[in-house]
Each structure stands twice: as C-alpha cells, then as structure tokens.
Amino acid sequence: MAAKGPNNQMRARIGMMTLAFVVLGFGLVGVRLLYMQVFHYDFYSQQAASLQTRDTFITPNRGKIYDANMQVLAESAEVERIVISPKGVVDEAKVNKGISAQAQQQTLAQILADELSLDYDTVLAKVQKTNSEYEIIAQKVDKDVSKELYAKLDEAGCTGVYSEPDTKRYYQQGSFLSAVLGYVDNDNNGAYGLEAQYNDVLSGTAGRIVRVQNAQNQDMTPETEQYIPAQDGDSLVLTIDSDIQNFLEKHLETALADNPQARDGVSGIVMNVKTGEVLAMASLPDYDPNSSYTITDERYIEELKTNVQAALAEAGVTAEISDKYYQEGGLANLPESVQQNEELVDKLTQIRSQQLYKMWYNPVVSDTYEPGSTFKLMTVATAYELGLTSEQDTYYCGGSLMVGDWSQPIRCSNTSGHGTQTLTEALMNSCNVAMMQIAAKTGMDRFYEFYKAFGLTEKTGIDLPNESSGIFFDLNDTSAWNEVSLAVASFGQRFKVTPLQELNMVCAIVDDGKLKQPYVVKEVLGSDGSVKSTTETNVIRQVISEETSAYMREAMEAVVSGGTGKNAYVSGYRIGGKTATSEILPEYDDEGKVIDTEDRYTASFIGVAPMDDPQIAVLVSINDLPESAPHGGGAIAAPVVGRIMEDVLPYIGVTPVYSDEExxxxxxxxxxxxxxxxxxxxxxxxxxxxxxxxxxxxxxxxxxxxxxxxxxxxxxxxxxxxxxxxxxxxxxxxxxxxxxxxxxxxxxxxxxxxxxxxxxxxxxxxxxxxxxxxxxxxxxxxxxxxxxxxxxxxxxxxxxx
The missing domain is CATH 3.30.10.20 (Trypsin Inhibitor V; Chain A)
Structure with a gap:
C-alpha cells in the first residue's frame, strides 16, 4: 500500500510557515541594515574606512647643513621603509593548492631576512602577527636594495609587503665635526649636536598619502587617493670652516697619538676673536654619525671592555663577550648564558649606553674643568683694570706663600722661586705667588664681580645643546669662599668652567674688553635657498677697557716670545697666549678610598694671533694625564696650538712679517x-x-x-x-x-x-x-x-x- 503524501492543507501550512520565516528573516536583516546604515552609519562607515584605508606619512627631506663655504656636511636622500601587513601575507588560493599558511609565512620571512640582513626569527615573529595590519620590517633601505627585494618577492609570489617613502641622513665626511653635528635617530629626529638643537628648523612638515586598499594591499579605487606633499626642512649655514676644522682635527690626532695616556682624550676650539664665530671645534676620540650606535675607537672599546668585565665579575659570571657586542651591542651578540640573566643584560646595556653617551657628547661645551694657569689672564686683567697693579710693579716669589689660616704654604710651579719680577714677567713665568699677591689686593668681592662679568657664572648661550655653566665656590659659605679660596682661584684651581667659557673670556680680554656670545650657525636658508635669518655678533658687555686689553695683548705675546709658552712660537707671526697645567681633584670609591694611584692633570694652552690685531683664538686641552706621563701645558699643548696657528694664519690671509731676529x-x-x-x-x-x-x-x-x-x-x-x-x-x-x-x-x-x-x-x-x-x-x-x-x-x- 503506497504511503500517503501531505494533503493540500498541510502544504498550505508549510508554505505559510516558510513565507513567515522568509519575511521574518528579511525583516531582521532590514532592521539590522536600518540599525547599521541609518542609526549607526557614522560608526560603521568609520570602521570600514579604517579597514580599507591606508594612511601613509611622507617623510620630508631634512634640511642640509653647510659649512661657511657652502660645502655640504649633512644631507638627506630618499630611501624606503619596508612594511608588511601580516593579514595580507597568506594567499587562500595557495592554501587551496596545498601550500600552507605557515609555509607562506616562512618563505616571506626568509626572503626578507636574507635580502635585508635581518634576524630570521625576529622577522618571522612579525609576519605571524595575523591580528596586525602594519609591521615595520626595515627602515632607511636604499632603493637599489628594495628593488632587489621586490624582484625576489615577485619571483616567490609573496604578498603583503609594500614600501613607504623615507629619508636617510648622510654625513659626507664621516666622523668629521661629529661632536658639533650630532646625528638623527631612526625617526629622523635630531639627537645631540646641531641636529638636536635645530631639529624643528631642519625637520620640515610630514606629508600624507591616503589610499583605499584590499587585504592584499592593492588599490581598490586609485582615483580616491589623496596626496598631501611634505614640506622640506630649512637648511643651516655654519660658521665652521671645513679647512680650519681639518687643520684642528689633524693636529689633535697627532696630539692624541703623542699622549696615549690622556684618559679623556684631547679637545680644541678655534674662534673668531672679533665676532664670536666658532671656526672649528673638535674632541677626540670621536664617532661616525652615519653609524652612531657603533663603537669603533679602540679607546672607547677598551674602556667598555673594562667596565663590562667588572660587571661580569660582580655578577659571578664567566663568559667570553664577542668583539661584535662591544662594537654593535645587541642581545643576539651576547653568549646564551648571559642572555638568560635578565638583570645582567640590563646592567651591560646600561654600561654600553653610558659609553655611547660619552662618545656622543661634546666636552668643549658640556664638560667642566679646572682651567689652571690660563685663568691668570683674568686675575691680572682685573687688577690692572682696577688700578691695583701696573707694568712697573714688582712681585717677589720665594717659591711659596702662606695664606690665611691654611696650615701649609701654597707652592709656585718653581719651588725655588722666581725672585723679584715685573707684572709681565710674572705672567711669562706663570708665577702662582705673584697671582696670589695680586688677587689679595683685588679682594674677594671685586674678584668675583669680574669673574661674573666675564660670563663665567652662566652659559655662554652658544647654539649647541647640553651646555654647562661651570661651578664656583659657594659665596654664602665662609668655609668655601675665603682668602685661601681666593688665593688658589687666582691661578685657576678649585673651581670649574667649560673650555668654551675659558676661551670666550680670553677673546674678551684681547678684543678691547668686549665679551661676545659665541655661535655656530650663521644663516638659516629656506627650502628654496633664500636666507630666512642671519646671526649677528652679539656683544654682551664691556668688561675691561681698551687700555687694559692693550696691555694684556703685550703681556700675552711676551709669554710666547720668551715665557712658558715659547713652544707655541711660529716664525713670522706675532702670537700670544698662556699655558696651564691644572690639577684634577682625586676621585674616591664608595669606601672613601682614592681611585687613582697617582695625581692627574689637564694640560692646556690658549693662543691668540696676530697680537697687533687679534683675529683668531685657539684652545687645546689634553685631558686627564697621570703625573708619570708628560703633562705640562707649555711642553705638550703649546706646540699643538703653534702647529694649528701655522696652518690657519696664512689660510685666513695673515702675511708673515719677519723681524731681524727671525x-x-x-x-x-x-x-x-x-x-x-x-x-x-x-x-x-x-x-x-x-x-x-x-x-x-x-x-x-x-x-x-x-x-x-x-x-x-x-x-x-x-x-x-x-x-x-x-x-x-x-x-x-x-x-x-x-x-x-x-x-x-x-x-x-x-x-x-x-x-x-x-x-x-x-x-x-x-x-x-x-x-x-x-x-x-x-x-x-x-x-x-x-x-x-x-x-x-x-x-x-x-x-x-
């Protein structure tokens, strides 16, 4: 007997139920669409846009940095930033053909690592971030490298990779002027030096490219692309003359080679006496701003090795640290046994960072030191200006002098004494006893007034970052600032200034008493090359009279022609100056014990020429020397200044004039x-x-x-x-x-x-x-x-x- 089928009534009910479900379904969809497209249109349109829109920033070309002769010192070139969208890496069509998502990710990671010289595991981790749409793989990639990369990617059929425009900073002469120029970080922001000081001027304004793309980063509607061009940064024209900078660096290199025990290297400045322009500035050892995180100088590396080994010993860890770590850093360059010790890794990272900071900063403006006998120029100029001494006055030196309630005599460099000497001879002999006698006549208050007037209590205002202002005695503490303090201050000890402050003071002394603000940037140029601003000479104040200045020039010339500065002599030129060998106060460890086993010194010399009409002033300091090594400023620093003068003076057009004696x-x-x-x-x-x-x-x-x-x-x-x-x-x-x-x-x-x-x-x-x-x-x-x-x-x- 055949089964009975649904009758007409049942069919009608089924049809009605189906229709009801269809109506209900479409009703729900309609309500949802109404909810999304009417009541919450803005929210969902923004969500869609965020998923489909790619907003790319265009890095502007950073302004150039030129020397005084318009020679390019730093400029930016167009490069690329390699980026991936992990969501777009896996091609489902390939998965359907048996090529797994993991295999596609591994292939891409391997190509990126090989072509860009990156760590494979690090790249793979970024490729596998499938919840991300934007991961930076590499920055500052030259266009020829990216071209090779894309050829490999096309050949392998990889997707999800694209590039963004970027710029890379190039320093044309490597380490040349590095302490002044500084460098830029990966985001093209200035770090240290002029790059940091003038970052807002050099940076420009970023542009944008807005695109609508699919998951494979292909443009969906090219006509919707919006392009906002970047505005390039302004450029700087410096007061630095590359030829004079070369002279300075060349002779500092020789000085460093001749004095290998100078623990803090050597420094130098060349300034235009009349304007305050810095013509050259350098400190060695230095670094290459093109690879600013790489340490190459053996002095820095050896110092880093010593500190790292001390940290390992303190942690009780025995490990062989590779040279690559000392040079480049990085967790991957440490042994596995060290990598697993997180606390030790942090300590080593901190030690290497400290070494980098020491390598980057500019000690000429950032470090302070006891100036020593070059400061005697201020002691004499002050007393001369006040009428407390004259060329005819004489001073007797028996080799030492008792001062105030100090229990021991304060000695002169010549412990046998200089005997009776004129004021000029006291400077020529660099006599401490005469300086103490002169300062006692001046008195504490007037001495400090001129110290302040010469700008030594404040920053010079130079347009370089991290300038220090020096350290003087506490005027409100009679145990710190008293007649004994005045005595040692008279010959430049127990207070600190920067080398720049000291040289700026000397420029004022020889240039008719006018204290000026030093500067490094002469002009700012717009991106079209037009001059937007110019730095003018800024005379801060008149400190001493022209008459006092004229006497000081004569006395300084005598120091070189027949005094302690005779090693700075250059035939045919009238050079003046002052030597210094300043003691460095001992350092103590946590237990109060002196760290160094012998006394240490800074040897320096300040030279000025020509003395009939001063044009340039030069300071050279050889820093942190042990007593067992040559450490006298007249013996080792004065000859360096003489060599610099011999190169610079004819270069700036000063003609030699020979006396009969020459x-x-x-x-x-x-x-x-x-x-x-x-x-x-x-x-x-x-x-x-x-x-x-x-x-x-x-x-x-x-x-x-x-x-x-x-x-x-x-x-x-x-x-x-x-x-x-x-x-x-x-x-x-x-x-x-x-x-x-x-x-x-x-x-x-x-x-x-x-x-x-x-x-x-x-x-x-x-x-x-x-x-x-x-x-x-x-x-x-x-x-x-x-x-x-x-x-x-x-x-x-x-x-x-």
Whole structure:
C-alpha cells in the first residue's frame, strides 16, 4: 500500500510557515541594515574606512647643513621603509593548492631576512602577527636594495609587503665635526649636536598619502587617493670652516697619538676673536654619525671592555663577550648564558649606553674643568683694570706663600722661586705667588664681580645643546669662599668652567674688553635657498677697557716670545697666549678610598694671533694625564696650538712679517747659476740672500743643489758643482730626534739636505731645545737638496702649575 503524501492543507501550512520565516528573516536583516546604515552609519562607515584605508606619512627631506663655504656636511636622500601587513601575507588560493599558511609565512620571512640582513626569527615573529595590519620590517633601505627585494618577492609570489617613502641622513665626511653635528635617530629626529638643537628648523612638515586598499594591499579605487606633499626642512649655514676644522682635527690626532695616556682624550676650539664665530671645534676620540650606535675607537672599546668585565665579575659570571657586542651591542651578540640573566643584560646595556653617551657628547661645551694657569689672564686683567697693579710693579716669589689660616704654604710651579719680577714677567713665568699677591689686593668681592662679568657664572648661550655653566665656590659659605679660596682661584684651581667659557673670556680680554656670545650657525636658508635669518655678533658687555686689553695683548705675546709658552712660537707671526697645567681633584670609591694611584692633570694652552690685531683664538686641552706621563701645558699643548696657528694664519690671509731676529727662518727662492763662473754665481747668490759652497774644481757651474726655483731657508747654503754633476742616488733621511738646531743643520748639510726650523724662537734656544718631530721621517728616501722640516721644543722654563 503506497504511503500517503501531505494533503493540500498541510502544504498550505508549510508554505505559510516558510513565507513567515522568509519575511521574518528579511525583516531582521532590514532592521539590522536600518540599525547599521541609518542609526549607526557614522560608526560603521568609520570602521570600514579604517579597514580599507591606508594612511601613509611622507617623510620630508631634512634640511642640509653647510659649512661657511657652502660645502655640504649633512644631507638627506630618499630611501624606503619596508612594511608588511601580516593579514595580507597568506594567499587562500595557495592554501587551496596545498601550500600552507605557515609555509607562506616562512618563505616571506626568509626572503626578507636574507635580502635585508635581518634576524630570521625576529622577522618571522612579525609576519605571524595575523591580528596586525602594519609591521615595520626595515627602515632607511636604499632603493637599489628594495628593488632587489621586490624582484625576489615577485619571483616567490609573496604578498603583503609594500614600501613607504623615507629619508636617510648622510654625513659626507664621516666622523668629521661629529661632536658639533650630532646625528638623527631612526625617526629622523635630531639627537645631540646641531641636529638636536635645530631639529624643528631642519625637520620640515610630514606629508600624507591616503589610499583605499584590499587585504592584499592593492588599490581598490586609485582615483580616491589623496596626496598631501611634505614640506622640506630649512637648511643651516655654519660658521665652521671645513679647512680650519681639518687643520684642528689633524693636529689633535697627532696630539692624541703623542699622549696615549690622556684618559679623556684631547679637545680644541678655534674662534673668531672679533665676532664670536666658532671656526672649528673638535674632541677626540670621536664617532661616525652615519653609524652612531657603533663603537669603533679602540679607546672607547677598551674602556667598555673594562667596565663590562667588572660587571661580569660582580655578577659571578664567566663568559667570553664577542668583539661584535662591544662594537654593535645587541642581545643576539651576547653568549646564551648571559642572555638568560635578565638583570645582567640590563646592567651591560646600561654600561654600553653610558659609553655611547660619552662618545656622543661634546666636552668643549658640556664638560667642566679646572682651567689652571690660563685663568691668570683674568686675575691680572682685573687688577690692572682696577688700578691695583701696573707694568712697573714688582712681585717677589720665594717659591711659596702662606695664606690665611691654611696650615701649609701654597707652592709656585718653581719651588725655588722666581725672585723679584715685573707684572709681565710674572705672567711669562706663570708665577702662582705673584697671582696670589695680586688677587689679595683685588679682594674677594671685586674678584668675583669680574669673574661674573666675564660670563663665567652662566652659559655662554652658544647654539649647541647640553651646555654647562661651570661651578664656583659657594659665596654664602665662609668655609668655601675665603682668602685661601681666593688665593688658589687666582691661578685657576678649585673651581670649574667649560673650555668654551675659558676661551670666550680670553677673546674678551684681547678684543678691547668686549665679551661676545659665541655661535655656530650663521644663516638659516629656506627650502628654496633664500636666507630666512642671519646671526649677528652679539656683544654682551664691556668688561675691561681698551687700555687694559692693550696691555694684556703685550703681556700675552711676551709669554710666547720668551715665557712658558715659547713652544707655541711660529716664525713670522706675532702670537700670544698662556699655558696651564691644572690639577684634577682625586676621585674616591664608595669606601672613601682614592681611585687613582697617582695625581692627574689637564694640560692646556690658549693662543691668540696676530697680537697687533687679534683675529683668531685657539684652545687645546689634553685631558686627564697621570703625573708619570708628560703633562705640562707649555711642553705638550703649546706646540699643538703653534702647529694649528701655522696652518690657519696664512689660510685666513695673515702675511708673515719677519723681524731681524727671525732671518734664519725666512725662506728664499734659489736662482739659477748653472753655466756661470764661480765669481758670477757668488754675486747672483749673494743678491738672492744665499751663501754657497763648492764641489769640484771646474771653471763653470755644471750643476747646483737645490735646483732653481726651490725655496729653502735663508740659512741654507747652495752647493755649486764645478765641472761635475750632482749625485743621482737618493739619500736616507737621518734620525734627528733629540738633536739641537745647530746639530740638525750640520748633520743635514753632510747629507746634502736642508733644515727648515720650526718651533722655539732662535733667541730662546737653549741646550734643552731639541728636535721633537721631523718630516720626512727618518729612513725616508729623498733626492739630494731636499728640505727636512724639523720641529723643536723645549722643556726648560715652561712649567706653569
């Protein structure tokens, strides 16, 4: 019997129920659509836009930094930022073909790691963040690298990767001027130096690109793209002259090599006396701002190693730390045994960060030191201005002086005493006893008034970050500021200033008493090259009179021509200055024990030239030297300033003028006398200012040394070859180290070579004036008649403590 089917009534009921469900379903959808599209339209439209819209910021080109001659020192170039959308990495079509999501992620991570030199595990972790739509993989990627990357990605069929425009800062000359320029971080924000000080000026304004894209980062409607262009930053034109900066850095490098025990390196500044412009500023060791987190200098690395090993020992951990960690840092460059010790990792990170900060900052403006005897210039200028001393006054030095209730005599650098000396001679001798007597006449209140007037209680206002203001005695504490404090302050001890403050003070002393605000940026240029602002010389105040300034210039010149600064002498130029060897107060550990086993010092020299019309001032300091090493400012810092002066003065157009006493330093051009008789040759050479000697016995001159047109010192003799030719084989330059000028001259004459004498003035040469440097170096092969430049220095009568 066949089964009974639904009757018409049942069919009608089923139809009605189906219709009811359909109506109810569409009703619910309608209500939901009404809810979403009418009542909550704004909310859901924003949600849709946030999922589909890609808002990309366009990094503006950071302004350039030029030197005073419009040579580019820093500029930005267009690069790319590589970004992924983890949600768009996995292609479902590939999954359907058997290529798993994990395999697609691993393939992409491997390509990114290989092409961008990144850690694979770190990249993979970002690729697998499937709840994220934006992960930065790499920044500052050169366009040729990204081009290779995209070729690999296309070949592998990878998706979810795209690039954004970015800029990368390039410092054209590496570590050159790095302490002044600073650097930029990964976000193109200035860090340290001018990059930080003028960050708002250099940065510009970011632009934007707004796109509507699908999950695979493909544009859905290109016509909806909105483009807001970036506004490039302004540029800086500095007062720094790259040539003068090169002179400074070159001679500081030599100073650092000559004084390897200088624990805090060497520093230097060159300033325009009349304007306050900084022409050069450097501190060594330095760093390369193109790779600012990489430590390459051996001094910094060795110091870091010492501190890291101490931390490991304190933690009771024995581990071999790789050189790569010391240079680059990074958790991955530490041994696994150290990586697992989170507390130790934090400690090592802190130690390396401290080393980086030391590498980045500029000690010329940020560090303070006890200036020592260069400060005697203020002591004398103050008393002279007040009429408390004069050129005719004399001061007796017996080697020490009892002051106030101090239990021991305060000693002079010459413990045997200088005897009776004039005011100028007291400066020439760098006499502590005379300075204490002068300061006692001045008194504590007036001494401090001038100290303050010279700007030593405040920042100079230079346009560089992290400037310090110095540290003086507590004026409200009679146990700190009293007649004993005044006595030691008179020769620059037990208070601190920055090197910049000290040099700025000296500029005021020699420039008719006008204290000026130093500056580094001369102009700000708009992105179109137009001048937006210019820095003018700012005279802060008149501190001393022109008459006092004129006397100080004479006294400073005497310090170099015949006093403790004689190693800064440069023939043909009127150079003045002041030496200093300042004691560094000992440091103590947590238990109150002195850390260093011997006393330590800062050796410095400040030079000014030309003294008849000062143009430039130079400060060089060699920092933190042990007593067992050469540490006198007159012995080791003054020669460095002399070398800088010898390069800079002719460069800025100062013509040498030789006195009668300097005739032996004058260079003359050798005339041609080949073919002449001896009598004719003698007359020609005499007219040119030369003496001669004869080799051979022919009737006429057949050859000569040096050849015509060569410039040699006037003291050199021309060799006349009569009837024969000069030797053609080259000569090895002899080692002249330790010889006196006369010994050097006679030794070189035996070799047929000529002496160019530099350093100590001939009138100041003593038996202790000896050759300290020569060029070419000993053993170098040269032709007969070559000129050997020898620098002489003297260790007698240059003490300045």
């Amino acid at each position: 005739n032996d330093r004058r260079e003359l051009t050798v005339p041609s006398v080949i073919g002449s008789t001896e009598e004719q040759a003698a007359a020609t050479l005499a007219q040119a200012g030369f003496e001669y000697r004869v080799v051979g016995d022919g009737d006429t001159v057949t050859d000569q040394v040096p050849s015509s047109g060569v410039r040699i010192p006037a003291s050199g003799k021309v060799i006349l070859y009569m009837g024969e030719s000069k030797p053609t084989e080259q000569i090895s330059v002899p080692d002249l180290t330790g010889l006196t000028p006369d010994e050097c001259r006679s030794t070189l004459e035996e070799y047929g070579l000529y002496l160019k004498q530099k350093g100590v003035a001939s009138s100041q040469v003593t038996g202790s004036t000896t050759a300290s440097k020569q060029s070419p170096a000993a053993g170098t092969k040269v032709n007969i008649g070559a000129v050997v430049t020898v620098e002489f220095s003297d260790t007698t009568n240059v003490n300045d403590r």
